[in-house]
Amino acid sequence: xxxxxxxxxxxxxxxxxxxxxxxxxxxxxxxxxxxxxxxxxxxxxxxxxxxxxxxxxxxxxxxxxxxxxxxxxxxxxxxxxxxxxxxxxxxxxxxxxxxxxxxxxxxxxxxxxxxxxxxxxxxxxxxxxxxxxxxxxx
Amino acid sequence: xxxxxxxxxxxxxxxxxxxxxxxxxxxxxxxxxxxxxxxxxxxxxxxxxxxxxxxxxxxxxxxxxxxxxxxxxxxxxxxxxxxxxxxxxxxxxxxxxxxxxxxxxxxxxxxxxxxxxxxxxxxxxxxx
Numbered sequence: 001x002x003x004x005x006x007x008x009x010x011x012x013x014x015x016x017x018x019x020x021x022x023x024x025x026x027x028x029x030x031x032x033x034x035x036x037x038x039x040x041x042x043x044x045x046x047x048x049x050x051x052x053x054x055x056x057x058x059x060x061x062x063x064x065x066x067x068x069x070x071x072x073x074x075x076x077x078x079x080x081x082x083x084x085x086x087x088x089x090x091x092x093x094x095x096x097x098x099x100x101x102x103x104x105x106x107x108x109x110x111x112x113x114x115x116x117x118x119x120x121x122x123x124x125x126x127x128x129x130x131x132x133x134x135x136x137x138x
Numbered sequence: 139x140x141x142x143x144x145x146x147x148x149x150x151x152x153x154x155x156x157x158x159x160x161x162x163x164x165x166x167x168x169x170x171x172x173x174x175x176x177x178x179x180x181x182x183x184x185x186x187x188x189x190x191x192x193x194x195x196x197x198x199x200x201x202x203x204x205x206x207x208x209x210x211x212x213x214x215x216x217x218x219x220x221x222x223x224x225x226x227x228x229x230x231x232x233x234x235x236x237x238x239x240x241x242x243x244x245x246x247x248x249x250x251x252x253x254x255x256x257x258x259x260x261x262x263x264x265x266x
Binding site: 033036037038039040041042045047049051052053054055056078080083084085086087088089090091115117118119121 | 163167173178180181182207209210211213214215217241243
């Protein structure tokens with residue numbers, strides 16, 4: 001059970017650390033941030049996708065400030081009848097704001113954002129000046 | 139023996155990777171006439187949802203194609219794509235013919251009207 005490791009005496013401590021992290025960060029080490037995003041990249045652009053079910057286009061705002069991409073939004077309550085009795089509530093009504101640092105500067109006018117079936121898709125093209133340039137070595 | 143294990147390993151790695159199934163978060167409401175189930179299913183449209191009712195078990199299921207990003211490389215991943223599935227046990231008898239379902243902005247809404255026998259009836263109290 002407790003095996004003292006000569007080479008890594010603090011190993012047990014780091015395991016304890018992991019256990020504590022599990023409690024606060026979730027079992028897979030993911031930090032609870034909203035919304036969860038996936039980021040895709042190639043030489044021309046970056047694509048950010050986020051799952052935002054129940055949000056409409058007008059509920060969301062996508063902003064760019066220098067190198068910082070910000071997604072803001074909030075969704076309303078369920079449209080249920082006035083005499084509806086809630087039996088189970090798991091979906092949260094969330095107002096959120098999340099900023100994602102980009103590796104380059106971008107212009108607000110170049111950004112494309114599409115919301116389809118509750119998935120937000122944002123494409124940020126790399127500004128020509130920021131693209132890597134190949135320099136020939138003589 | 140070693141050979142057999144290697145072969146089994148090979149088969150395992152050759153097998154197509156199983157898609158993950160997620161349980162959608164849901165709100166459930168009850169009105170005197172019906173139950174309303176509202177579930178978050180981002181990425182799902184009306185064509186990919188399958189709803190079935192067996193006795194008092196309501197199952198919602200959906201399979202959707204993962205978002206393809208041709209020419210792009212995934213560099214940061216916080217959520218995964220997969221199928222959705224969840225079963226709810228309903229307390230009263232539901233009128234299976236009257237079930238209505240809609241999908242809007244990645245949210246599924248199922249309205250299940252209660253069967254006539256399960257609806258509350260108002261009894262008028264007469265004065266003497």
